[in-house]
Amino acid sequence: MRIGVCIKGVVEDNEGSKWVINTFDEYALEEAVRLKEKDEKTEIVVITVGHKGLKEMLYAALATKADRAVHVVTPDEDMSGFGIATILKSVVRQERIDLVLLGKQAVDNASHQIGGMLAGLLNWAQAIDVIELDIEGDEATAHRLAEGGKIEVIRARLPVVIGAAKGLNEPRYPALRGIIAAKKKEIKEIALEELGLAREDLCGIKVERVFAAPEKEACKFIEGEPGKAAEEIVRLLREEAKVI
């Protein structure tokens, strides 16, 4: 089995300049590693799309039991989720991937689109928001979080796209040995043109402007001892805000 783990580079702690693996993709990577630990014949290919600055992040991913990486190099600024999914589809086909693991969403813009789109473009089965995964032969069984705390069990024959959620596993930190070994692993760089894709087809959404989220009006503090303050807040919610 060949597993493709799609990872996105995000800026650490939402500021600073170091690019790290999106938290949800770490669960995906860990799950791939666990599958490989059960079956050593499994090959793990880490896939990312983005600028050259993501190399360090790829080495961090390769410090696990992942075998190699594919880096589609793009100046990714104005690409839509559909654009990213389209690129991933080409790589998944080219690399003959049987199972795609990725995070259910990115922590920075949280669009939660890529998994479902990729599955749709490939016409594969999908299970997104997965907290438990079991692969037996070519059959996958996934538990996904559904409404009201329910869990939906999805079963499908490979190939499948799995979107990892928190709770799927506890990612381990790579050992020093792994970090050293990572430097010897292959990172294949490919340009969009080599995938037969044109940049214009990967956009479709324009960012008109980005602005600070509007500040709310100043908070009205309610003073007094708890009983009085509670009565006052209930009164305000009823008479002023009219929400209860």
Place this chain on the structure above:
Amino acid sequence: MNGRIIVFLEGKKKEGLKKSARALLKAAWLLSQQTGKPVEAVLMGEDPKQYGEEVLRKGLNCIHYVKSAALKDYDVHQYAPAFFSVVKDLNPWVIMGNSTLVGKDLFPRVAAMFSVPMISDCQKITFEGPGLKVVKACFYGKKQAELSFTGNLPYIVTLVPNSAEVEIEGQEAAVAEETKEREIEYIADEKPKGRLVEIIMKETEKQDVLEAEAIVAGGRALKEKADFLLLEELAEKLDAAVGASRAVVDSDLASPEMQIGQSGKTVAPKLYFALGISGAAQHIAGMRGSKVVVAVNKDKQAPVFDYAQYGIVGDVYQIVPEIIKALTDLDG
């Protein structure tokens, strides 16, 4: 300028049409008033007509009921092809849904089938010029972005459920004279790529934060699982759902589906109680759209007060029981 506004409406077994579906219809009507384009709704299920009565007909051109035993429970492998097969023939200009857990799962696959991009979690959607403009949170919720579509039709969007800015009270559109109804028997995919084989229920099904008009959310101030009973009591008084910060989900005091914020759910209720929550950017990102926020925190400097209309500086263990009492007095 032709094309239609297609709305995906969600029903819920016992309760009928979801509340968020009504807010979505209003957003669609508003858009229809701005554009003159007709609104058509799609309802899917084993017996989708059961929700049909509740759909407000005003301004609605047509309701399409897509019916099949295979659509009894939500499963993307049946829902996506069924929805696509119906909508593709309706000349869609915009396809709108909510970013509920169903919408989040269904829409990306549908967008792929249409071979177009989509924008998720919109807080606001307006018509400007020939195109569509939407506003959504970005950069961990610290900023907002205004986006427009530049590619092929249809434009696909999901809206934050019950997004306060969308809900325009008493908004009445009047494009359609009368609402047509159409029933479509969906021929299920006999060999779907994947299949829903089981639904594991929770013992007690609680109100989902995504559907609730009021939310009572607890943070690290709460020390034990049992302390959430206090929040549940308050929630019951307000007909609210109970939510949580990541800190309490991480420490297993609350379950993951309750988490609000950047890596949890994005909500926009009418009333949001933040109880012992500091107001980290990642939490605010998920509740910023709330209409009225009440914060209770013992630290007057807590950032959560910057986002609250009303604040009480104090101990949640003292304040919350008093609020419950004040609400009880009100009832009596």
